[in-house]
Amino acid sequence: MVSQLVLQELAMNGSGKILVAQGGGPTAVINQSLVGVVLEARRHLGIQRVYGARHGVRGIVNEEFVDLTQETSHNLELVANTPAAALGSTRDKPDLAYCQEMFKVLRAHRIEHFFNIGGNDSSDTVRIVAEEARRAAYPMRCIHIPKTIDNDLVLNDHTPGFPSAARFVAQAFAGANLDNAALPGVYVGVVMGRHAGFLTAAAALGKKFPDDGPHLIYVPERIFDLERFLLDVKATMDRFGRCVVAVSEGIHDAAGTPILARLAQDLSKDLERDAHGNVQLSGSGALADLLCEEIKAKLKIKRVRGDTFGYLQRSFVGCVSDVDQREAREVGEKAVQYAMWGDRGELRDGSVAIKRTGFYSADYELLPLEAVAGKTRTMEDEFLSPSGTDVTDAFRLYLRPLLGSGMPDAFRLRPNAVEKILKPA
């Protein structure tokens, strides 16, 4: 039983308010992290109110908060199992002035802990806001909670959201391979990933029998050469009579120009660009279509089909890794624990990271924001085969446990050929 005195002291010392926000692209499990924060926070005496910002950092500058303390724990559990971002997200990338606006609002609401769930940009936002708070001598702890299907946060074994998206990609290629075996030809599947090829490489986990596709995998970590690509496709067709290809949307030439931009230029096609002048890679089927046209034109292959996995790979309801769910929940819980119990000295703020401890087991740690913020991880060399068009067993060993339980498996009929009567061999 807590005495009235203690409660009064708590109330005098702080507001007991924390704020949580979600940023960047939605994932299958980002709501697990949100609910991890909310439910863990409710257990702490020092936390009286859990606010959520609507549509990420934009909701902070616009002062649009919802009181998650008034949500039932039952509904929170249901929301945790729903993909996308229940609070809403944003593509805003705050600069210093934006972060100063955010800080103004956080201080006005007497927020004591700020939790931001997101990728590179979100961690950098947390870093700047934390600096503002320190400069103003305002006692707020800022914690970044990892999330990105790109798996491109440094110092993390992997990031929540990636395993479920990887599972979608692996299942999609397992099916595309079967479809392609039934109706042979060339199949090109384009997967998300501007700089990091982890998600595209996950296609390899859809492979089972030795002649299964994907037969070729192209990631942004390697230079893409169109002539070499066409030779690879031809060699695979010659060998297997069919060819399944996994391609990252971010593949680029030696000069760093996206292949999409190069192929589109040849056809004088206009492409959408973002505020930084980067070509919009997702949300269009152009790269798959352009690669298929090249294959048809240059290799004279009739049946060439392309799919762009698009938003399905991050938003499809009903394809999720249970390992990913569990870890996404835990990084949210750990964030609150680090905030409430952590060392209040050096590591006042930080970024929660997943580290691998066994086969398979994981644990969490709090890293300095500076170590993670704004940095991009790409696929390690040991994960890519020397050919540049396949992954290594090291990658299979790395990814397989993350995909979780209940992965569907593919089976085939054994060959028991019947002797020919009319046209004997």
Place this chain on the structure above:
Amino acid sequence: MVSQLVLQELAMNGSGKILVAQGGGPTAVINQSLVGVVLEARRHLGIQRVYGARHGVRGIVNEEFVDLTQETSHNLELVANTPAAALGSTRDKPDLAYCQEMFKVLRAHRIEHFFNIGGNDSSDTVRIVAEEARRAAYPMRCIHIPKTIDNDLVLNDHTPGFPSAARFVAQAFAGANLDNAALPGVYVGVVMGRHAGFLTAAAALGKKFPDDGPHLIYVPERIFDLERFLLDVKATMDRFGRCVVAVSEGIHDAAGTPILARLAQDLSKDLERDAHGNVQLSGSGALADLLCEEIKAKLKIKRVRGDTFGYLQRSFVGCVSDVDQREAREVGEKAVQYAMWGDRGELRDGSVAIKRTGFYSADYELLPLEAVAGKTRTMEDEFLSPSGTDVTDAFRLYLRPLLGSGMPDAFRLRPNAVEKILKPA
């Protein structure tokens, strides 16, 4: 105990050989029908060998058979749960001469029953081969087993393969809607279907809350007017601040010209055509891209994203309706039973059909081949709302039980707005 005499008589009277083939686009459950045929056939004393044709009718003319009697029942069960077409499929559409070639091979192998699993074209092939057999007074029973994700076979309540593909589309739109709610804008998802809109209409089953998407659904059963479409999108954006659209690849103008062909013409883009001069609609992201470009250009909306569900909707491993699995298995089993026990008079040959008997229960019947072959079902008027951009409750009632058990559900946070401090309302 069967006497030696009976066995001898059986051996003298017939070869005891049957043949099964798979045709057209692979589905999530076509192997259930194949295995239904094989396992049921093994129970019949009159059947000694079950042959499978590799790659459908092409495997018949090429005399490429596998002996499925030498397959383990354990592996058959595993293959049944694997999507695509385990025997291989083909896009060949046999004419009379082709069917005569097929018949020559079937007779040479003394095939007594021919089972062909497929859609419209496959049923027509069965009809022609059956006529050849009758003309030659060759005693062969020919049975068509239904399969098509398009759901466009007449006199069937629905067709195996459709429920699982519909489930994929519903789950995809449930997720796309959540993603679009998190990052608002326009989302266009293009679904397979040249003449029948059933699969696109299934997008409506991904909708739960009243403001959920898909907000607009366009099927080939209704004329597509680009101006009207843009007005619909604008009205939805004005109302909800976002817009999720489901579009059939087969949408066309009043003259019957596919919208893809019209938009591509404006951009003088070449399109692949099949042997009949039909524009290749699948395997390209062009329609989604062209519609998105129209929306961006005419409505000045910034965030417009398009996905083409492509081959994922029919081949994705791990998204299947248990009702669909069960029924696909049963149409295979029933086909053998009709062949072995059926009336050998009028209905010598036939097409197995699913009829609905309750909410939800189904039974099977054998229809004359002429009643089904080469005919195309489209969506009944009662399934489409007067606006032409939504389905009716009759359609929801029709489709929901087919999607099977364990459909994922979506949940959202309830609005508990926190009072603003800096910018009070």
